[in-house]
Amino acid sequence: MIEGFSAEDVRAAEEPLLAAGVPLMERAAFGLAMRALAALRARGGVRGARVVVLAGRGNNGADAMLAGAHLAARGAAVSTILVAGSGVDHAVARLRSQGGRFLALQDADDPRAIEMCRTATLVLDGVLGTGSAANTGVRGNARTLMAQARGAIASAGAFVIAVDQPSGIDSTTGAVPDPQAVLPADETVTFGAAKAGLLCEPAATYAGTITVIDIGMGAQLTATAPVVRRLQVADVRAERLLRAPRASDHKYLRGVVGIIAGSAHYPGAAIMSCAAAQHAGVGMVRYFGPREAASQVIAANPQVVHAAGRVQAYVAGSGLPADHDSQAGADRELAAQYSASAAALALALGTASPVDLARLGLGEGAAPVPIVLDAGALTALPRNLPAHVVLTPHAGELASLLNQAGHPDVTRAGIEGAPLRFARMAHGIFGGTLLLKGSTTIIAGAGGVWSQNDGTAWLATAGAGDALAGIVGAVLAQNSSLIMTGRQDTGRIVALAAMIHGMSARFAAGLHPVADGQGGRIDPDPNLGRPITVPGLIECIPRAVAQLLSASPDNGGTIV
Ligand SMILES: NC(=O)C1=CN([C@@H]2O[C@H](COP(=O)(O)OP(=O)(O)OC[C@H]3O[C@@H](n4cnc5c(N)ncnc54)[C@H](OP(=O)(O)O)[C@@H]3O)[C@@H](O)[C@H]2O)[C@@H](O)CC1
């Protein structure tokens, strides 16, 4: 698990150690130097390599310069641009003693600075770390230089390591107030603990891969709640989050998902949602929908059952238009879908009437189960939803939900610029468990916030969200009794679904999502590979499940 903390909490954790004389900065700089050496070795060797250190006036610049001294001692040619005209004295002196050269920037347009960047093999971005209190981005000469250096560094093909964090991002929220002046990193080497902002968009895009250097302060943070967490493969195995079938299982024990999606005019979403749920390992998928849509769903997925009845989780709304009134008036089938969706939500809330129960094929006394509300089910939501009601909007849908909830100024672009903030805001208003789709998926629930980015930008393709809804439904169904009895956090299970979705997409794109411990590797750029289609992604779901299940024994959960 990667845990992301606020800059404030990391600083507070450092304080007692600094007071006790623990050499945190030396440890940070050494860890940074080791990562830089690995990057240089992968790019032709250390001796003679051109390393450019962009150093600010504070400790972040000092970290970068001390690492530069290690590199210089091993034969790299290290040039430092002191972007504020000066830097922490002891770090400057150490690097100078190893033969490092310096340019104290007085004029932001100094051509020598850009020239250094144009010929760099490796750049260490140590302009600004957690010391930037006001969220303004980089200021002054440093800003001008960063904006100009980006092109030069890109044209040099230099490997960029962000020191602690890319300079100019908000460490805690991931906001990027001045994107033109932020240097995109290939790797962020962060000290002590990941900063929460590194795990959230838009900053995550600038961070590249994240390496946490242990500087000996982990114990200080054990009592501190992280701002965000990220589930990793090892967690799924260790926590037994996925349920492998048991010898004594029959199909009803493996979880049944009920899908209320699509219509005769919009069958695609239903086809993909059903297929995704089935491939994620449930015992049965029931399709709740009109006859014509059902025949198309079954033609594509012959194993799907078109009969109402008991399920362990519902998925409602995928492929249903959001403007209920105009649509339902004109289309009786859609009207029936909306009322089935409302009935399933009522069941989840414990308010189902006999008519609702009959619509779902259930008898009196049917117990509430989890539900995913997607696309067309994401309107006119009640507030204070229980955790087992999962909302899966993209930024546009979340903007509409918040507009309806009395926040008329919230826009799609605003949400894309601050997904963590708006996901929390929406969770505060509606409750439930909110999954906000995007290049990084944010999940805000009663147990905290999760941030998953296991996918690839190839996922930006129509229908990827329908497949996600099906996967979420499947893992909720498999964990239904644990969730409904409060023994499992819904957010953690939804994070698992986002992970399965992302990994499947990477497999479909020909990428390696995880190191498998058997010589497997992680592709450094998840956006290379090849285009995917949603059916291709769905075909890869079993492979993702297999990878997550390997060495993962029975989770002990019982589906009843
Ligand atoms: N504590 C420790 O022992 C450890 C700390 N560690 C390291 O320290 C880092 C934090 O260091 P920090 O606190 O010195 O702050 P830092 O990020 O370098 O920036 C402050 C400087 O930047 C300037 N500045 C501010 N805002 C600005 C702006 N918008 N645009 C431009 N400039 C701006 C400001 O200058 P001024 O405003 O005073 O001119 C000030 O001098 C942390 O990220 C980690 O790398 C590790 O080594 C582990 C041990």
Ligand SMILES: Nc1ncnc2c1ncn2[C@@H]1O[C@H](COP(=O)(O)OP(=O)(O)O)[C@@H](O)[C@H]1O
């Ligand atoms: N750039 C990206 N990188 C990674 N994942 C992405 C990216 N863009 C979209 N996704 C993912 O793809 C899915 C798209 O869902 P959605 O917008 O609902 O599409 P649709 O409605 O066409 O199914 C979401 O899971 C989202 O997180």
Ligand SMILES: [K+]
């Ligand atoms: K930095």
